[in-house]
Amino acid sequence: MWLKLLGSVCVLAAGTYIGFKLSLRCSQRPQHIRQLVSCIVSLKSYINYISMPLSEALVKSTLGTEGPVAIFFKEIATLLESNIWMNPKQAILQVLDKMEGQLALESTEKEILVVLGANLGTMNREEQNKYLSMIQEQLEKLEQEAVRTRDLNTKMYRYLGVCGGLVIVILLA
Amino acid sequence: MNQISHTLEQDIYPVLAPRLVAIMCLLPKSIKNELTEIRLRINQPVILVFSNTDIMVTSDGQIASEAKQAYICSQEDLARTLHSISRNSLYAFEQELKLGYITIHGGHRVGLAGQVLVEGREIKAIKNISSLNIRIARQIKGCADKIMPYILATDRLVMSTLIIAPPRCGKTTILRDIVYQLSGGHALHNYHGIQVGVVDERSEIAACRNGIPTVDLGPRVDVLDCCPKADGILMLIRSMAPRVVVTDELGRSEDVLALKEALNAGIGVIASIHGGNEKEILHRPYIGELIQNKYFDRYVILGDRPQIGTIEDIIAVKTNELLYSRKKGVKICG
Numbered sequence: 346m347w348l349k350l351l352g353s354v355c356v357l358a359a360g361t362y363i364g365f366k367l368s369l370r371c372s373q374r375p376q377h378i379r380q381l382v383s384c385i386v387s388l389k390s391y392i393n394y395i396s397m398p399l400s401e402a403l404v405k406s407t408l409g410t411e412g413p414v415a416i417f418f419k420e421i422a423t424l425l426e427s428n429i430w431m432n433p434k435q436a437i438l439q440v441l442d443k444m445e446g447q448l449a450l451e452s453t454e455k456e457i458l459v460v461l462g463a464n465l466g467t468m469n470r471e472e473q474n475k476y477l478s479m480i481q482e483q484l485e486k487l488e489q490e491a492v493r494t495r496d497l498n499t500k501m502y503r504y505l506g507v508c509g510g511l512v513i514v515i516l517l518a
Numbered sequence: 519m520n521q522i523s524h525t526l527e528q529d530i531y532p533v534l535a536p537r538l539v540a541i542m543c544l545l546p547k548s549i550k551n552e553l554t555e556i557r558l559r560i561n562q563p564v565i566l567v568f569s570n571t572d573i574m575v576t577s578d579g580q581i582a583s584e585a586k587q588a589y590i591c592s593q594e595d596l597a598r599t600l601h602s603i604s605r606n607s608l609y610a611f612e613q614e615l616k617l618g619y620i621t622i623h624g625g626h627r628v629g630l631a632g633q634v635l636v637e638g639r640e641i642k643a644i645k646n647i648s649s650l651n652i653r654i655a656r657q658i659k660g661c662a663d664k665i666m667p668y669i670l671a672t673d674r675l676v677m678s679t680l681i682i683a684p685p686r687c688g689k690t691t692i693l694r695d696i697v698y699q700l701s702g703g704h705a706l707h708n709y710h711g712i713q714v715g716v717v718d719e720r721s722e723i724a725a726c727r728n729g730i731p732t733v734d735l736g737p738r739v740d741v742l743d744c745c746p747k748a749d750g751i752l753m754l755i756r757s758m759a760p761r762v763v764v765t766d767e768l769g770r771s772e773d774v775l776a777l778k779e780a781l782n783a784g785i786g787v788i789a790s791i792h793g794g795n796e797k798e799i800l801h802r803p804y805i806g807e808l809i810q811n812k813y814f815d816r817y818v819i820l821g822d823r824p825q826i827g828t829i830e831d832i833i834a835v836k837t838n839e840l841l842y843s844r845k846k847g848v849k850i851c852g
Binding site for chain 2: 392396397398399400402425429430432433465466467468469470473
């Protein structure tokens, strides 16, 4: 009896944890996209007005930003500095892979970041500025969509987690 | 480790594509020692240039007798080299790209050729870069020894000197050694050393990194790095009170104006210009005026035979006297 009760509590806790985890990821996504946009706006300024080399500009663009997004930009900069033959696209792919699970980003945002890497540092300032503005716009649209998804799904994931756990407990009982 | 190996490892290998580095590492030391340029052209053999000849190399670092055996530079090799040179920040070299070159760490100049974009009458950028020419800069202490007696005047003054030479004749190397000897003093000529100002528009003379010279220029040198010559000469005169100003490759009208101001302010000027001799540059716009009006005291003409940096002639401008001539055997010590 006690064993059954303990098992039920565990199943319920696991269901709740999964629900809350999904809900947290859902609520973090717009925040991470917003931080990405903020870093890209700073990056644009450092490139356009100061012509700062890319790796330094990537580090500087994270000033005022904390958490996984700041780490993401700093890691890219470190990779580019330590491996002179690595291009930004390769660096972004490597860091995305390394930070899988830390960044609450969907494949759409990741694709945009990879496209960003493919053209970063290969154009003149004017073209680079236009390009970064385009990336910024795309991310802003995704942020709006992510906010809508968050509003719709955050509570749903929590309920689903708890209720899913309960259903499993009832079925097993 | 000798100087060239050190230069290659420190400055050149980090900017070359990995496959090119592998080939360079396999080259015999004797080839590396004489190397002056590395020329990369898409779909063409990699060419290594020496003072009077050039060679192609195979993928295992041997000399290729014909183009078929030579390692062919791919588009990827060139793109990777370019990315490394610009540190993935081509936008930061916009001005340099307009002029057709980028100076890398160590003062080595990388010339570029490709498709030029023109807006109005002005060059906007170079895109689709298809050729790179990496020119290896060297510091050769003592290479200006022969010139020094002719440009040192009494009372710690320096004769204003124009170094005239075609490309690849060692103008910058000679200028660098003149700066070193003027600033550090010259025991042989009982010369104590004077304050020297260097306007290094292309970062070649002093090869500055974060504004600090990476070559030994002696203790009395102030460098304005990446500064336009015309503005830099005037800035140095006003702010650093040099006894002599040294700059590289004159050409524009504003350079001439600034130079005139310096020469009329009692400051010695040592500069270089592209040309075969003083008669060749006489008809060039702006610079011709300096020659016609005899603004300089000395002309030093350099050649590349039998080797780069050979002093052909040294001329006293005001008296039109030939002070030194390699061919004619003239040697009147200044």
